[in-house]
Amino acid sequence: MNYIYNNKEEENKLLDRFCRYVKIWSESDGKAADAGIFPSTERQWDIAKVLVKELRNLGTRNVYLTDNCYVVAKIDSNIVEPEERKKYPTILLMAHMDTVDDVSGENVKPVISMLSASESPTGQDDTIVKSDGTTLLGADDKAGISAIMAAVEYLMNHYEDEGLQHGPIEVMFSPDEETGHGMDKVPLNILKADYAVTVDAGDEGELEAECFNGWTAIVHFTGKTCHTGNGKANGMINAVTLAGEFAAALPHDMAPETTEGFEGFIAPLEINGTIESSSVEMILRSFYTDEIEKEKEIIKTAAEKVISKFGGSYEVEFKQQYLNMKAKLDERPEIMERLEKAFADAGVKPIKQPIRGGTDGSRLTELGIPTPNIFTGAHEFHSRNEWLSLNQCAKAADVLINLLTQKVK
Ligand SMILES: [Zn+2]
Structure with a gap:
């Protein structure tokens, strides 16, 4: 069933909502987040407060803004009969409020174009939203927030409609996803969900249940300093040379710029x-844990080679960032089955693909709430060319409504 897509009034509301959210500057700050500041920017509270107010206005009873800037709302089931209510699991819907700091997200001016099928990048009559080209749009992830809000609003406004019985719904809008710290302070104690869905992927149909295993590595080199004029006589060992030789020794066919699909990589960052x-400093990425172990060996071997050639010493630190959520999701195959049914019910063909990154969902999956990721209709993330397809965003909302109203027993 489609509820928002192809429904002029609902689509207009969705468009207004989206444009309202992208105008709120909510950029996060990677450096501040790494330094332990949470949320990394004060401005994320601005959008959080707007969302709290809007959720309250929808009539949801329990809306919280936590001390760490997470917006959490709980929507009761509309089913009276307790036995019947048990047939609908509690589902958590999630999206992130921050935008990436690579491109400015301040003073976003959404430009709306109604395009015919021949003009539209989606190949159908569609409303396309872009920025004016000086900022990003912020559809990542305000399109996700908008789809969730539209789905919840629709269900609240049609609580008596046949076929729209739903279980308890939890909604969470989180800060600092783009900095990789989005789940650092997640209020797990107040979440009861059986499983969750992040609404943070791109093109129509994208359904993601697999992401990288993410690790960081830092290799520290120690050289031997002396007056450079007497470097040879005093056995100088230049740690700058060691670092340069080491970076050059990393296999070029395992770099982000030479890998795709299911291939992992080692990326020197700084x-x-x-x-x-x-x-x-490096990041290690792979879909497979044994490949991560191989990447660690490659790093150690490269460092040892450099030391044996130039002298000096090295130490290496590896740290896990997130895990591929596939193993945990494979233990609960019914979750993907339900999502695929919700996609089909909304007339959307699922495109299952791996995420060449991590998500808040992968962290949440590790913490015990299995969390696949679905499309938002946003495209060209993290750039000035970022754009949204209103049709696709409306279909994302429809997928959510179909999922929430799906009886599972
Ligand atoms: Zn995102």
Whole structure:
């Protein structure tokens, strides 16, 4: 069934909602987040407060804004009969409120174009929203927030309609997803969901249940400093050279710029140092845990080679960031089956693909709430060309309504 898609009034409401949210500056700050500031920017409270107010206005009874800037709302089931109510699980819907700090998200001016099938990048009559080209649009992930709000609003407004019985719904809008810290302070204690869905993917149909295993690695090199004029006589070992040689020794066919699909990579991100000491920071990515172990070995071997050639010493630190959620989701195959049915019911063909990154969902899956990710209708994330297909965003909302109203027993 379609409820929002192809329904002029509902689509207009969705469009208004989306444009309202993208105008609220809510950029996060990666450096501040890494330094332990949470949320990383004060401005994320601005959108959080708007969403709390709007959720309350929809008539949801329990809406919370936590001390760490998570918006959580609980919507009761509209089913009176307790036995019947048990047939609908509690589902958590999630999207993130921040936008990435690579491109400015301040003063976004959404530009709306109604395009015919021949003009539209989606190949059908569609309303396309872009920024004016000076900022990002922020459809990542305000399209996800909008789809969730539209689905909840529709269900609240049609609580007596045949076929729209639903179980308890939890909604969470989180800060700092883009900084990788989105689940650092997640209020797990107040969530009761059987499973969750993040609404944070792109093109119509995208359904993601698999992401990278993410690790960081830092190699520290120690050299031997002395007056450079006497470097040879005094056995100077230049840690800057060690770092450079090390970065060059990493296999180029395992770099982000040479890999795709299910291939993993090692990406050096930053080199720092002096003659005395230097460090190379990297991220390791792979869908497979054994490949991560191989990547760790490659790093150690490369560092050892450099040391045996130039002298000095090294130490390496590895840290896990997130895990591929596939193993945990495979233990609950019914979740993907229900989602696929919800897609089909909304007339959307699922495109199952791996996420070449991590999501809040992967962290939440690790914490015990299985969380696949679905499309939002947003495209060209993190760029000034970012755009939204209103048709697709409306279909994302429809997928959610179909999922929430699906009887499972
Ligand atoms: Zn996102």
